[in-house]
Amino acid sequence: MLSNFRVFVINSIKFKLFPLVSQMNKHPILLALAMIFLFVLTFDAEAGQVYTWTDEHGNLHITDSPPPKSAKIKDVIQYQQKSVDEKRAERKEQQEEALEDLKEQQNRQIEEAKRKARQADERAQEAAARAEQITRDNNAYIKRLGSTKDKRKQFKKRIRRLKQEAETAQEVANVAIEEARLAFEAVRELEEKIAKENQPPQEKKLNKSGRAAGNKTENSNKRQQ
DSSP: OOOHHHHHHHHHIIIIIOSOGGGGGGOHHHHHHHHHHHHHHTTTSOSEEEEEEEOTTOOEEEESSOOOTTSEEEEEEEEOOOOHHHHHHHHHHHHHHHHHHHHHHHHHHHHHHHHHHHHHHHHHHHHHHHHHHHHHHHHHHHHHHTSSHHHHHHTHHHHHHHHHHHHHHHHHHHHHHHHHHHHHHHHHHHHHHHHHHTSOHHHHHHHHHHHHHHHHHHHHHHHHO
């Protein structure tokens, strides 16, 4: 039989949460919500059936006993109480699935970070190669333009522009190289963070105790000095 608490909650569903109980057949979504809630409430009950039915006045009833023959049955739920071992096994399986999902998510995060780092490295290499090419070509051109004193004076502005162009290309390359370095650093930090999060609780406790002991020794040595 359903406990008094469940009966109370069921009646609350019927007469408080859903005032238009007599028209529940016109509201299938509300009816479905009520049935799901009822199933949760009766999950730890003994094996049996839960009936949803309406009487001759159109009132909705939810009981664990068969309704009268004149009642119109809307639904019947079969439920079976799980043993302690079954519940424990189910919880373990859920935990393992959640852990597996977490690991997959973490692996995706790492792979995405590595992908961005590789792209940043490719951009850095391209920028460095471009800066090197521009510098080499411009220096050669400057050398031709400045082969004599008169030419250096004549092409002074062009020489200055060529030098600035080479310097700008090198600055762009340096920025790209720094972005690549930071991207790889982000990968390393992410891997360390995930490894720390996945560390068994006992190891975390030992590491924390070891750090605390190390700090205590260090402070003691400072006081002695």
